[in-house]
Amino acid sequence: MVRSNLYLERAQEFFAFQYDFVALALGASVIVGVVCGLVGTFLVLRGYSLVGDAIGHATLPGVAAAFLITGTQHPGALLTGALLSGLLGAVTVGVFSRGPRVRSDAAIGIVLSVFFGLGILLVAMIQASPTGTQAGLTNFLFGNAAAITAGQLQVLAGLSLALCVAIGIWFRPLAIVTFDPGFGRSLGLNVSALEMGLLAALSMAVVVSIQAVGVILVAAMVIIPPSAARFLSRRIQGVALWSMAIGGVSGAMGAFLSYLFEGVATGPAMVVVATGFFLLALFLGPFNGVLATALRKRRAR
Amino acid sequence: MIQWLVDPWTWGDWMWRGMVTVHLVAIAAAVLGVFLYLRRMSLIADALAHVALPGIVAAFLISGSLDGPVMLGGAVVVGLVAAWAIQTLSNRPTIKGDAAIGIVFTSFFAVGVILLSTVVRDAHIDTHCLLFGDVLGISDRALGLVLFVVPTVLVLVAIFFRWLAVSSFDPKFAMAIGVPVGAMNYGLMTAVTVTAVAGFEAVGAILVIALIIVPGATAHLLADRLGSMIGWAVAHTVVSCWVGMYVAIYANTSAAGAIVVVGGVLYLAAFLLSPRHGRLWMARRSLLRSRTSVSH
Amino acid sequence: MTSPAAIEVRGVQMAYDETVALRDVTVEIPTGCLVGVVGPNGAGKSTLIKGLVGAREPDRGELRFFGKPATKKRPFLTYVPQRGAVDWDFPITAEGVVRQGRFRSVGLLTRFSAEERGKVEAAMEAVDITALRSRQIGNLSGGQQQRVFLARALCQGGEIYVLDEPFAGVDASTESAIMDVLRGLRDEGKTVVVVHHDLSTVREYFDRLILLNQVVVAAGPTEEVFTAENLQETYRGQVAVVVE
Numbered sequence: 001m002v003r004s005n006l007y008l009e010r011a012q013e014f015f016a017f018q019y020d021f022v023a024l025a026l027g028a029s030v031i032v033g034v035v036c037g038l039v040g041t042f043l044v045l046r047g048y049s050l051v052g053d054a055i056g057h058a059t060l061p062g063v064a065a066a067f068l069i070t071g072t073q074h075p076g077a078l079l080t081g082a083l084l085s086g087l088l089g090a091v092t093v094g095v096f097s098r099g100p101r102v103r104s105d106a107a108i109g110i111v112l113s114v115f116f117g118l119g120i121l122l123v124a125m126i127q128a129s130p131t132g133t134q135a136g137l138t139n140f141l142f143g144n145a146a147a148i149t150a151g152q153l154q155v156l157a158g159l160s161l162a163l164c165v166a167i168g169i170w171f172r173p174l175a176i177v178t179f180d181p182g183f184g185r186s187l188g189l190n191v192s193a194l195e196m197g198l199l200a201a202l203s204m205a206v207v208v209s210i211q212a213v214g215v216i217l218v219a220a221m222v223i224i225p226p227s228a229a230r231f232l233s234r235r236i237q238g239v240a241l242w243s244m245a246i247g248g249v250s251g252a253m254g255a256f257l258s259y260l261f262e263g264v265a266t267g268p269a270m271v272v273v274a275t276g277f278f279l280l281a282l283f284l285g286p287f288n289g290v291l292a293t294a295l296r297k298r299r300a301r
Numbered sequence: 302m303i304q305w306l307v308d309p310w311t312w313g314d315w316m317w318r319g320m321v322t323v324h325l326v327a328i329a330a331a332v333l334g335v336f337l338y339l340r341r342m343s344l345i346a347d348a349l350a351h352v353a354l355p356g357i358v359a360a361f362l363i364s365g366s367l368d369g370p371v372m373l374g375g376a377v378v379v380g381l382v383a384a385w386a387i388q389t390l391s392n393r394p395t396i397k398g399d400a401a402i403g404i405v406f407t408s409f410f411a412v413g414v415i416l417l418s419t420v421v422r423d424a425h426i427d428t429h430c431l432l433f434g435d436v437l438g439i440s441d442r443a444l445g446l447v448l449f450v451v452p453t454v455l456v457l458v459a460i461f462f463r464w465l466a467v468s469s470f471d472p473k474f475a476m477a478i479g480v481p482v483g484a485m486n487y488g489l490m491t492a493v494t495v496t497a498v499a500g501f502e503a504v505g506a507i508l509v510i511a512l513i514i515v516p517g518a519t520a521h522l523l524a525d526r527l528g529s530m531i532g533w534a535v536a537h538t539v540v541s542c543w544v545g546m547y548v549a550i551y552a553n554t555s556a557a558g559a560i561v562v563v564g565g566v567l568y569l570a571a572f573l574l575s576p577r578h579g580r581l582w583m584a585r586r587s588l589l590r591s592r593t594s595v596s597h
Numbered sequence: 598m599t600s601p602a603a604i605e606v607r608g609v610q611m612a613y614d615e616t617v618a619l620r621d622v623t624v625e626i627p628t629g630c631l632v633g634v635v636g637p638n639g640a641g642k643s644t645l646i647k648g649l650v651g652a653r654e655p656d657r658g659e660l661r662f663f664g665k666p667a668t669k670k671r672p673f674l675t676y677v678p679q680r681g682a683v684d685w686d687f688p689i690t691a692e693g694v695v696r697q698g699r700f701r702s703v704g705l706l707t708r709f710s711a712e713e714r715g716k717v718e719a720a721m722e723a724v725d726i727t728a729l730r731s732r733q734i735g736n737l738s739g740g741q742q743q744r745v746f747l748a749r750a751l752c753q754g755g756e757i758y759v760l761d762e763p764f765a766g767v768d769a770s771t772e773s774a775i776m777d778v779l780r781g782l783r784d785e786g787k788t789v790v791v792v793h794h795d796l797s798t799v800r801e802y803f804d805r806l807i808l809l810n811q812v813v814v815a816a817g818p819t820e821e822v823f824t825a826e827n828l829q830e831t832y833r834g835q836v837a838v839v840v841e
Contacts, residue, residue, distance in 0.1 A: 049400040050344055101578045101686055106343040106518045113511030117561025120433055124555035220407030223400055230395040263418040271411035288395050463705055467697050470687050473652055477676055478701040525733035530688045
C-alpha cells in the first residue's frame with residue numbers, strides 16, 4: 001500500500017512538472033525518439049540497422065577523449081568528440097567492408113567492439129585520475145535524461161530541428177537511394193554522397209541521443225520504431241511518420257517510467273516501451289502483421 | 302626490461318589468475334569466432350553475448366543462486382530463445398535479418414539492465430563487472446567456471462571439426478552427406494553463449510564480442526586453410542592478451558579495454574600489411590598499373 | 598526397360614510465398630542416361646534441383662528414386678552446386694574441397710586411410726587438378742573451380758549426379774573435360790542430370806531433355822524433344838530460336 005502511494009505521488013509530481021528537470025528530461029527523450037525514428041526509417045529500409053549499433057558504441061571514445069583533452073564536462077566539447085568518433089566509426093565500417101577477405105557483418109562487429117574497448121580504456125583512465133571521478137561519464141553508457149540542463153536541451157533541440165529539416169529537403173532522393181540505389185544512379189543522383197549523408201545524419205542522431213539513452217542502447221531507438229512502423233504503412237512517408245510517433249511516445253513514456261521507478265535508467269526504459277509498441281504492431285499491424293496474415297490465409301482457403 | 306615484465310607476477314596471485322582466465326576465455330572465443338566469422342554469424346555472436354546478461358539475471362531471479370551451472374543454464378536457455386526469436390522475426394517479409402538481430406538483442410539487454418538495477422539490486426551481482434569485466438580481480442568461482450567450460454568447448458570443437466568445417470563451407474553439401482547441420486548451428490551458438498558467460502567476469506559482456514570477432518577476422522586476412530586460420534586467430538588473441546595486460550597494468554587502466562584495443566590494432570595491421578591481401582600492397586599495385594597504362 | 602526409373606517426379610508443385618515456381622510437374626528420368634534440364638530464367642530449374650537434392654520439400658506431389666518414395670536421406674545422390682553459390686574466400690584448398698567428398702565414409706575422427714587417399718587422388722586426376730591441390734580455391738580460375746567441385750562429386754560417388762549450370766563462366770577446354778567425365782559416368786550406368794543454358798550444345802551433349810517453364814513443356818529423347826515448336830513454347834518468344 002505504502003509503495004503504491006509512493007508511485008502515485010511520483011506520477012503526480014511528474015505530470016505537475018514540479019521540478020524543472022522533469023520537463024527537460026521529457027523534452028530530451030521525446031526529441032530522441034522522434035529524431036532516431038526518422039533517421040532509422042532510411043537505415044532499416046536500406047539494411048544498415050546494425051551500423052547504427054556500431055556508431056552508437058563508437059561515440060564513447062570520442063566523449064572520453066574530449067574530456068581528457070579539454071578537462072571539462074562542457075557538453076559542446078563532449079558532443080563534438082562523440083560526433084567525430086561516430087563518423088570515424090561509420091567510415092571505418094565502410095573501409096573494412098570492401099575488397100577480399102573481409103565480411104561486412106564482421107566489420108560492424110569489429111568497429112563496435114574495438115571502439116567501445118577504446119572508450120572503456122579511456123574512461124578507466126579518467127576515473128583513475130584525481131579530477132576524473134566526478135566526470136559522470138557513466139551517464140553516457142545507459143543515459144540519464146534527468147541530468148540534462150536547459151542549455152543542453154536547447155542545443156539538442158536546435159540540432160534535431162536542423163537534422164529533420166535537412167532530411168525533409170532531401171526526402172525524395174533519400175527514399176529512392178534507400179529503395180533502389182541502381183535506379184538512383186540512373187537518375188543521376190550522387191548515390192555515394194547520399195549514403196555518406198545518411199551515415200552522417202545517423203551519427204548526428206546518435207550524438208543528440210546519447211545523453212538520454214546512452215551509447216549501448218541508442219541503436220534500439222534507431223531500429224525498433226521503424227521496424228514497428230513497417231507493419232502500419234506501405235508508403236515510406238507513412239513509415240517515417242509512424243516511426244517518429246512511436247519513437248516520440250516511447251521516449252515520453254520511458255522518461256516517465258524512469259522517474260517512477262528509482263534506479264531505472266532512461267535508455268532501457270525507452271527501449272522496453274518501444275519493444276512493446278513493436279510487439280503490438282507485429283501482431284495487430286494491417287500490413288503483414290501476424291493477425292492480418294492469418295486472416296488472409298484463411299480467406300484464401 | 303626483464304624486471305619490468307616479471308614484476309607484476311610478484312605483486313600477488315591476481316596476476317596469474319587474471320592471465321590464466323583471460324587466456325582461456327580468449328582462446329575459446331577465438332576458435333569459435335573463426336567458425337562464426339566464416340558463417341557470417343559475427344553479429345549473432347554479438348547478440349548472444351548481450352543476451353547472456355538477461356539470461357543470468359533471469360536464472361538468478363528464479364533460483365536465487367549465482368552458481369556456475371545456474372548461470373550457464375539461464376544464459377543458454379535465454380540465448381536459444383533469442384536465436385529462435387531472431388529467426389522467426391527475420392522470416393517475416395518486412396523485417397530484414399539485421400533488423401531482427403537489432404530488435405531482439407537490444408530489447409533483451411534493456412530488460413536485463415532494468416532488472417539488474419531494480420529487482421536484483423540487492424543481490425551480489427556487480428553490474429559494472431558483468432558489463433566491463435575485471436581481469437585483475439578474478440574470483441575463485443569465475444576461475445573454476447573457466448577451467449571447466451573452456452577445455453570442454455575446445456574438445457568438442459576438435460571432435461566435431463570436420464562437421465563444423467564442411468557445414469560452414471557448404472551447408473547444402475553437408476546436409477546431403479548426412480551432417481546434422483542444424484545441430485552444428487545450435488551447438489555453436491550454445492558454445493558461444495557458454496564461453497561468453499564464462500568470460501563475463503574477466504572481460505565483461507560487451508568486450509567478449511571483440512574476443513569472438515576480431516581474431517577470426519584478422520586470421521582470415523592471413524590464412525589459406527582452416528587449420529592455419531585457427532592458428533593465426535589463437536596467436537592473435539594470445540599476443541593481444543599479453544600486450545594488453547601489461548599496457549593495462551602500467552597505464553593503470555581497464556585490462557579488458559586494453560586487450561581489445563591491442564587486438565583492433567593488430568587487425569588494422571593485418572588489413573594493411575597482410576602479404577597477399579594487405580590493402581597497402583593492393584593500392585600500390587593498382588597505382589603501378591595505372592602509371593604503366595598512362596605511359597603507354 | 599525393366600529396371601525402375603532413377604528419378605520419378607509425380608505432380609510436384611513448389612511455391613515461394615505467393616509465386617508458383619513449379620506447377621504439376623510430372624517427369625521420369627531412366628537410369629543410366631545423361632539428361633539436360635533447359636528453360637528460361639525463372640522457369641523453376643533451381644527449384645526442381647532443390648526438390649531433387651532434398652533442400653526443399655515439394656508442397657504437393659511425390660518424388661521417387663529407383664522406384665522407392667524419397668526419404669530425407671539420399672546417399673545415392675551427389676550434387677554439384679552452382680559456382681555462384683560458393684564462398685570463394687573460404688580458407689580451404691582445392692584438395693581440402695575434394696577430401697570433403699569422403700567425409701561421410703571417414704566419419705569424424707578417423708584418419709584418411711591409404712585407400713581413402715587413393716580415391717581423393719583418383720578424383721583429382723580424373724579432372725586434371727593434381728597440380729593445383731594446395732591452392733586456396735579463390736585463387737583458381739572459373740574452370741579450375743568447377744573441376745574442383747566435380748572432383749568432390751566423383752570422390753563422393755553415388756548413383757545420381759545433379760549439376761547446376763556446370764558450364765557457366767567456364768573455358769572451352771574445361772567444358773569438354775567436364776563433358777568427358779559426365780559421359781564416362783553415364784557409361785558406367787550412372788544417371789546424370791544437368792541444368793543447362795546454352796541451346797547450341799544441347800543436341801551434342803544430352804541423351805534426353807526436359808524443357809521446363811513452370812510446367813514440363815516436353816520431355817524425352819533429345820532428337821524428339823528438341824524442336825522449334827517446343828522451344829518457342831518453352832521460351833515464349835524470349836529468344837529467337839533457330840533449329841536447323
